[in-house]
Amino acid sequence: xxxxxxxxxxxxxxxxxxxxxxxxxxxxxxxxxxxxxxxxxxxxxxxxxxxxxxxxxxxxxxxxxxxxxxxxxxxxxxxxxxxxxxxxxxxxxxxxxxxxxxxxxxxxxxxxxxxxxxxxxxxxxxxxxxxxxxxxxxxxxxxxxxxxxxxxxxxxxxxxxxxxxxxxxxxxxxxxxxxxxxxxxxxxxxxxxxxxxxxxxxxxxxxxxxxxxxxxxxxxxxxxxxxxxxxxxxxxxxxxxxxxxxxxxxxxxxxxxxxxxxxxxxxxxxxxxxxxxxxxxxxxxxxxxxxxxxxxxxxxxxxxxxxxxxxxxxxxxxxxxxxxxxxxxxxxxxxxxxxxxxxxxxxxxxxxxxxxxxxxxxxxxxxxxxxxxxxxxxxxxxxxxxxxxxxxxxxxxxxxxxxxxxxxxxxxxxxxxxxxxxxxxxxxxxxxxxxxxxxxxxxxxxxx
Numbered sequence: 001x002x003x004x005x006x007x008x009x010x011x012x013x014x015x016x017x018x019x020x021x022x023x024x025x026x027x028x029x030x031x032x033x034x035x036x037x038x039x040x041x042x043x044x045x046x047x048x049x050x051x052x053x054x055x056x057x058x059x060x061x062x063x064x065x066x067x068x069x070x071x072x073x074x075x076x077x078x079x080x081x082x083x084x085x086x087x088x089x090x091x092x093x094x095x096x097x098x099x100x101x102x103x104x105x106x107x108x109x110x111x112x113x114x115x116x117x118x119x120x121x122x123x124x125x126x127x128x129x130x131x132x133x134x135x136x137x138x139x140x141x142x143x144x145x146x147x148x149x150x151x152x153x154x155x156x157x158x159x160x161x162x163x164x165x166x167x168x169x170x171x172x173x174x175x176x177x178x179x180x181x182x183x184x185x186x187x188x189x190x191x192x193x194x195x196x197x198x199x200x201x202x203x204x205x206x207x208x209x210x211x212x213x214x215x216x217x218x219x220x221x222x223x224x225x226x227x228x229x230x231x232x233x234x235x236x237x238x239x240x241x242x243x244x245x246x247x248x249x250x251x252x253x254x255x256x257x258x259x260x261x262x263x264x265x266x267x268x269x270x271x272x273x274x275x276x277x278x279x280x281x282x283x284x285x286x287x288x289x290x291x292x293x294x295x296x297x298x299x300x301x302x303x304x305x306x307x308x309x310x311x312x313x314x315x316x317x318x319x320x321x322x323x324x325x326x327x328x329x330x331x332x333x334x335x336x337x338x339x340x341x342x343x344x345x346x347x348x349x350x351x352x353x354x355x356x357x358x359x360x361x362x363x364x365x366x367x368x369x370x371x372x373x374x375x376x377x378x379x380x381x382x383x384x385x386x387x388x389x390x391x392x393x394x395x396x397x398x399x400x401x402x403x404x405x406x407x408x409x410x411x412x413x414x415x416x417x418x419x420x421x422x423x424x425x426x427x428x429x430x431x432x433x434x435x436x437x438x439x440x441x442x443x444x445x446x447x448x
Contacts (some may be wrong), residue, residue, distance in 0.1 A: 013019060018298050025159070030130030033043060035079045036060075037148075037157040041092050041105055046154060049080040053128035057081030057089070058154050058420060059147040062132070066187040066226075074135045075116070076127075076147060079156075082135070084126040085113045090153035093145040095193075104140050106163040107150045111137025124310035128258060142190040147200045157419040161250055164209035165195050168216045169237070180209065184185040184227035188219060196217065202316065203237040238408055240252075240315045241359040250350030252302075255338065257333060264330035265338035267299050269289065269346045274319045276359075277433050281321040291327040295339040299324055301342030311338075313358065318434070358442045359434035361407040366400065367417070369425040374399045376420050384409035385441065406441075 008026065010019055022239065033238040035049040038058060043257045046107075049058055076083065083089075087110045094103050114134045128132040141147070144395040148154040165261075173182045185208070189195055206438035210216040216233075223229045249270045256263040284302045293297070306424035327342070366384075369377050374391070378401065381388060394400050410429070417425045 010436050016136050029190060030079075032089075038154045041090075041094075041153050041155050042154075046319055049130040052080060053082050055080040055129065056152055056154070057083060057147070057149045058156065058232075059083055059089075061138075061141050061145045061147065062157050064141065064143045064191040066191060071136065072138065072141070072187070072190065074138050074141045076133055076135050077130045078129050078133070080129050081149075082126050082128050083110065083113065083131075083135075085110055085124070088150050089147045090150045091141050091145055091147060092153055093142050093154060094158070105153065106140050108138055108140060110135055127424045135155070142193070144193045145190075147238060157221045159193065161193055162211060164215075165427070165429060166210045166212055166216060167198075167207050167236045167411060168210055168219075169205045169234040170220070170231040171234055171346050173232050177229050179359075180227065180229050181223070181231065182196045184229050186264055187227070188222060192219075197389065200237075200239060202239045205234065207236060212418075230284050236411055239361060240313070240416050240437075241318045242310055242312055242315045242353065242356050243317060243319045243359055244271050244351070245357045247272045248350040248354040250346040250348070250353065252349060254338045254342045254345070262330075262333040263335065263338040263341075264333035265295070265327070265335075265342040266329075267327035267339065268323055268325050269299075269303070269343075269350060270323045271347070271350045272321045274321055276319055276435070278319045280304070280318065280382070283321060283323040285323050285325050286327065289327055292334070293326070295329065295334065295336065296324065298336045299343035299346075299372035302340035302429030303347050305340070306344035307349045311348050312356045315358070317347075318359065359438045360441075362432045362435050363407050363410055364430045364432040365403045365404070365405055365406050365410065365413075365427055366429075367425060367427040368394065369399055369417075369421055371397050371399055373421040373425060374401065377417070377425065380416070380420055381405065385438075404417050404435075406435070406437075 008022060010022060028172055030051040033051075035051060035058070038046050038049055040046060049055060051112055056082040057078075059076050059078040061074045064072065064079050065075075066072050066261070067197055088107055089110055090105065091108050092105050106148050112135075113124040113127055115124055116132075119132060124133060135141075144159050146154055146156045170181075172178050185206070189197055194215070195210055198207040198209065208216070208219055210219060220231055221231070247270065249268070251268050252266070254263050254265045282303065284296050287294065303322050310316055367377060378388065381401075381403055384405050386403045388401065388403045390402045392400040413427065413429075417427060
C-alpha cells in the first residue's frame, strides 16, 4: 500500500469503525511516504523534503469549502515543517492557461487551526508534518495550492487533474441574481480544481466545463442549496464566423448637409478572402490625397467595428483583406465619425454583392479506445461530419484515433463515448480553427 500498488476495499456493516482501524493499523505513516516534488515559485529545483516537523514549511490545500456564514475553510495537509495559528504564509497556486483559475502568489495570515472529526472541530495551536487540519481565513487559497514560508516560498508538484470536457451554459433564473451567481461561481472554482469557467464574449454566455452529467448536476445543486442562486441550463451557442467567398468591392457614403455643420465622407474599398486563420488585413492604397491622412485610421476603425458585428447572419467576419482604394472628403464637414461610418457602410455594400461563407469551429480529437471498440468509434465519427486523420496502435490492446470534427457535433461527446465504449474510452480535445459549413448544415445551424 505504501507504494500505491495495492488498494484495500472494505465491505462491512460497520464500515466507519472498521475503516478507521484499517487506516491506523495498515496504511503507511507520513514518514514512510515521499514528499511530492517541490520547486521555487519560479520553477527552480529545490532539495527534496522529508516529513520533519523541524524542516521548512510546506503544506497543501487538499480541499476547500465555502459557507455563507463561516466563510472559506481550507483543509490542509502539512508535508514538512510546522504550521502555527496566526502565522504568515505564502499561498501559491499555478494553473494551466484557460482553466479559469488565475495564478496567484500572495502572503496571507493563518486564522484558526483546528482538527476535524466529523462535524466537530477542536482548536489547535500548531500542526506538525503529517497532520491534516482545517484552516480558516485564507481568502485566496484554492484546492491544490501550496502553503509555505514567505521567506522561502515553495510550489508543490501539481495534481494530475482530468480535463473537464462537458460544456454547460448557465444563466441566473432571476436577472437580479447575476452578481450572486458570479460570487458563487468564484467560490466553487476555489473548491473544485476540475471545474473550468468560461465567459464567451461573442455569445454572452457563461459556460461551466464539467467532468460529466453528475458533476454538472452537482454544480447546479450547490449553487441552489449553498448559495441560494437558481440557474437555468441553456444550449451552448456556437461562436460561428463569416467570411467572403469571393472578391468584391463596395462604396460607403455619408452625406448630410442640410444647413449648419454637416457630415461628409466617401470611401471605396475592395475585399479579398484570405486563407483560413489569416485574420484581418487593412491596406491603404489611396493616392493623390483623395482622403486626408488623418482620416485613414477612421476608415479602418469603422471597418473593424463592422467586422465584429457581422454583415449577414450577425457573426464576426474573419480572414479578409480590405483595401482602401479611393474616396472623397470635405474641408469642413468631414470628420472622424463620418469616415468610421463610411468604412462600415462600404464593407456592408461589398458583402451585399457576393456570397458569404459561414464558418464553424473545428475541434481536434485524440481518442484512446480498446481495439474491440475501434469500429464503433469510427462509425460514430462518420455520422458527426468528422475527418479521421489517423489511427495508431498502442500498448495493451488499445488504439489511438485522431480526427477533426465540427464543434457542434461533439458538445456532448464525453457522454456519448462512454456509451459507445462501455466506459473504456477516453479523449482529449483542442481547438483547430474554423472551416466552411456545408449548405445543409448551415441551414440547420441558422434555424432554417
